[in-house]
Amino acid sequence: MCFVHNNHCCSDLFAHYLSLLEEYKERFDFTVHVYVLMTNHVRFLIEVSDIPLSRIMQNLQFRYTRKFNNKYSKEGHLFQGRYKAMVEKKIRSDDSFAKLITKLEKQLARGRN
Numbered sequence: 001m002c003f004v005h006n007n008h009c010c011s012d013l014f015a016h017y018l019s020l021l022e023e024y025k026e027r028f029d030f031t032v033h034v035y036v037l038m039t040n041h042v043r044f045l046i047e048v049s050d051i052p053l054s055r056i057m058q059n060l061q062f063r064y065t066r067k068f069n070n071k072y073s074k075e076g077h078l079f080q081g082r083y084k085a086m087v088e089k090k091i092r093s094d095d096s097f098a099k100l101i102t103k104l105e106k107q108l109a110r111g112r113n
Helices: 008-028 053-071 094-110
Strands: 002-004 031-037 042-047
Touching: 008 031, 008 053, 031 094, 042 094
Parallel strands: 002 031
Antiparallel strands: 031 042
16 A cells, blocks of 8 residues: 655656665565655555664665755755654554554645654
């Protein structure tokens, strides 16, 4: 399941981010249950296996930042600070999973961080 903020100016960057996500899903063996791409941030509901989430995010964000900086002739960091892992425990019920998806949908509808 995915949600993408409707912003045409960023469609090629969103596509690039998603292609990187697909590449790393195969490389690092993780499952993306839900993602939200906004113009100023992304949100995921990810289930990892043996590779730590920190390594996945570091690789994904680095490669995307490089593409963004090349496109706009920028240098330096794109993302402010380290990613935030808000849910660290395994979701144990379908109800909890559905609640998280609903929360992501509402945040996207409001355009909220």
